[in-house]
Amino acid sequence: MLRLTDIQLLYGPIEALRGVSLEVAEGEIVTLIGANGAGKSSTLKAISGIHAVVGGSIEFRGQRIDGLPPHEIVGRGISHCPEGRRIFADLSVRENLLMGGYLLPKSETAQQLEQVLAMFPRLSERISQAGGTLSGGEQQMLAIARALMCKPALLMLDEPSLGLAPIMVAKIFETILSLRQHGLTVLLVEQNAGAALEISDRGYVLEVGSVTLSGDSRALRSDPRVVQAYLGG
Amino acid sequence: MFLQHLLNGITIGGSYALIALGYTLVYGVLKLINFAHGEIYMIGAYLGFILISLIPAMPPFLQGNVILMMMVVLIVAAAICALYGFYLEKICYRPLRGAPKLTPLISALGASIFLQNFVMISMGAKDQIFPQTIGMKTITLGGVSFTLLQLVIIFSSIALMALIYWFINRTRLGVAIKATSTDPYMASLVGINVDTVISVTFMAGSFLAACAGVMIGLYYGSINFTLGYLGGIKAFTAAVLGGIGNVPGAMVGGFLLGIIEALGAGYFSSEYKDVYAFFILIAVLVFRPAGLLGKGVNERA
Numbered sequence: 352m353l354r355l356t357d358i359q360l361l362y363g364p365i366e367a368l369r370g371v372s373l374e375v376a377e378g379e380i381v382t383l384i385g386a387n388g389a390g391k392s393s394t395l396k397a398i399s400g401i402h403a404v405v406g407g408s409i410e411f412r413g414q415r416i417d418g419l420p421p422h423e424i425v426g427r428g429i430s431h432c433p434e435g436r437r438i439f440a441d442l443s444v445r446e447n448l449l450m451g452g453y454l455l456p457k458s459e460t461a462q463q464l465e466q467v468l469a470m471f472p473r474l475s476e477r478i479s480q481a482g483g484t485l486s487g488g489e490q491q492m493l494a495i496a497r498a499l500m501c502k503p504a505l506l507m508l509d510e511p512s513l514g515l516a517p518i519m520v521a522k523i524f525e526t527i528l529s530l531r532q533h534g535l536t537v538l539l540v541e542q543n544a545g546a547a548l549e550i551s552d553r554g555y556v557l558e559v560g561s562v563t564l565s566g567d568s569r570a571l572r573s574d575p576r577v578v579q580a581y582l583g584g
Numbered sequence: 585m586f587l588q589h590l591l592n593g594i595t596i597g598g599s600y601a602l603i604a605l606g607y608t609l610v611y612g613v614l615k616l617i618n619f620a621h622g623e624i625y626m627i628g629a630y631l632g633f634i635l636i637s638l639i640p641a642m643p644p645f646l647q648g649n650v651i652l653m654m655m656v657v658l659i660v661a662a663a664i665c666a667l668y669g670f671y672l673e674k675i676c677y678r679p680l681r682g683a684p685k686l687t688p689l690i691s692a693l694g695a696s697i698f699l700q701n702f703v704m705i706s707m708g709a710k711d712q713i714f715p716q717t718i719g720m721k722t723i724t725l726g727g728v729s730f731t732l733l734q735l736v737i738i739f740s741s742i743a744l745m746a747l748i749y750w751f752i753n754r755t756r757l758g759v760a761i762k763a764t765s766t767d768p769y770m771a772s773l774v775g776i777n778v779d780t781v782i783s784v785t786f787m788a789g790s791f792l793a794a795c796a797g798v799m800i801g802l803y804y805g806s807i808n809f810t811l812g813y814l815g816g817i818k819a820f821t822a823a824v825l826g827g828i829g830n831v832p833g834a835m836v837g838g839f840l841l842g843i844i845e846a847l848g849a850g851y852f853s854s855e856y857k858d859v860y861a862f863f864i865l866i867a868v869l870v871f872r873p874a875g876l877l878g879k880g881v882n883e884r885a
């Protein structure tokens with residue numbers, strides 16, 4: 352469904368991605384792991400078009416999407432829930448969700464809102480509250496819920512478990528699994544490599560802007576290099 | 585006497601509020617003060633003048649009806665000004681997106697000078713006197729005198745403010761303006777075309793400024809190509825007073841400034857009428873830079 356071929360991305364003189372290639376197939380959960388600064392978030396930024404790539408190509412469902420503006424990429428069915436949640440703090444929970452469904456036809460908005468709220472009942476209780484007043488865990492739920500409002504085919508989550516209590520982390524991972532059951536494809540970036548590899552089908556290991564390892568999640572989990580560097584073994 | 589000044593202050597304050605909304609909305613999405621906004625207001629006044637001069641050529645059912653005529657003039661002038669706002673952003677600001685903060689400021693000054701001279705050359709440097717056609721009869725009620733025109737102006741300002749408030753809080757595009765103001769990066773990630781939102785914001789602000797221009801022109805009876813300068817600074821003061829970037833703040837700031845000006849002119853000296861705004865601007869910047877309704881300290885105006 353998604354294919355990145357040799358993409359390069361720069362921040363001024365800094366070369367954040369030096370030829371990354373990866374693939375995500377329909378219905379898969381794919382994890383990107385790597386140390387801080389390895390280029391995980393940059394990879395997602397390249398896909399969602401929020402930061403332009405300078406080389407390589409990105410194909411989604413057989414069509415090139417690199418070079419398209421972010422709103423068109425969302426329109427193609429890729430939703431990016433970025434690092435740090437980025438809730439619209441002054442907007443109410445409802446408005447945050449409505450913005451998530453900005454590109455949805457008006458007739459489908461109410462129904463999609465209902466469906467998303469059914470998945471996150473806690474958000475219904477807070478529906479009129481300003482997004483900025485939610486707790487960290489609630490904000491993360493809102494961020495995911497907002498990313499789901501546009502009915503994406505591919506959901507990209509950047510460190511959804513960051514800074515959450517273990518029980519919340521478990522809940523988020525549970526949510527990801529149940530989303531896949533509903534046919535969603537997920538590209539997941541996680542510091543929490545153990546848990547991420549547990550729920551995903553395949554994984555890629557990024558090191559300073561390049562893919563150094565990839566394969567089946569189960570195989571990666573027992574690979575000594577992964578165990579040593581990312582699973583604290 | 586107090587009530588009389590209050591009423592005059594509200595009349596003029598409503599227009600300040602409408603112009604201030606343009607400053608505040610644009611500041612929200614771009615974190616930029618559009619210093620050419622006063623010129624849009626001035627052009628609105630001239631468009632109002634042109635349209636009202638055309639009234640004798642309009643169908644009679646329009647001529648007899650003050651409210652209907654006012655609406656037609658306002659809407660046409662405002663729609664044309666919205667286009668001015670659209671192109672102002674497209675030509676003067678969009679190419680400078682991402683440039684240092686001072687650069688669009690210089691561009692704004694250039695646009696101001698251009699638009700002033702454009703109006704001066706096409707309409708003449710002399711004051712233009714508005715044809716006194718509508719609602720000029722003075723009504724006195726409980727010691728307060730006013731004209732029907734004045735009531736129509738107050739009512740129109742309030743209606744326009746209600747309209748923009750509704751737009752921003754109840755429509756998808758309006759909420760997208762708020763979302764873009766808080767986090768343009770995230771706004772584009774949810775699928776908002778930020779460029780479109782910025783254009784719409786300029787158009788909405790210019791629409792309101794044009795309405796203010798028509799109303800001020802009618803109220804004072806004469807206009808000049810330089811009127812955007814003082815009007816712009818006063819409305820900017822109103823926006824800062826209410827808290828730049830804050831929509832209800834711009835409304836409160838506008839009315840407050842109008843009322844202070846009218847009371848100052850009535851009780852102290854009308855010669856200094858235009859100075860009060862500057863006193864307020866300095867006082868706000870010194871004592872409460874975030875404005876009355878602004879939140880804590882964020883970015884400086």
Ligand SMILES: Nc1ncnc2c1ncn2[C@@H]1O[C@H](COP(=O)(O)OP(=O)(O)OP(=O)(O)O)[C@@H](O)[C@H]1O
Binds near residue numbers: 387391394
């Ligand atoms: N906006 C930016 N400006 C300059 N350099 C940046 C910017 N964003 C990222 N970088 C650099 O690009 C490299 C890759 O960053 P990226 O955010 O993709 O890493 P990451 O793998 O997501 O790390 P983390 O786990 O810390 O989130 C880093 O060296 C980082 O310093």
Ligand SMILES: [Mg+2]
Binds near residue numbers: 391
């Ligand atoms: Mg990251």
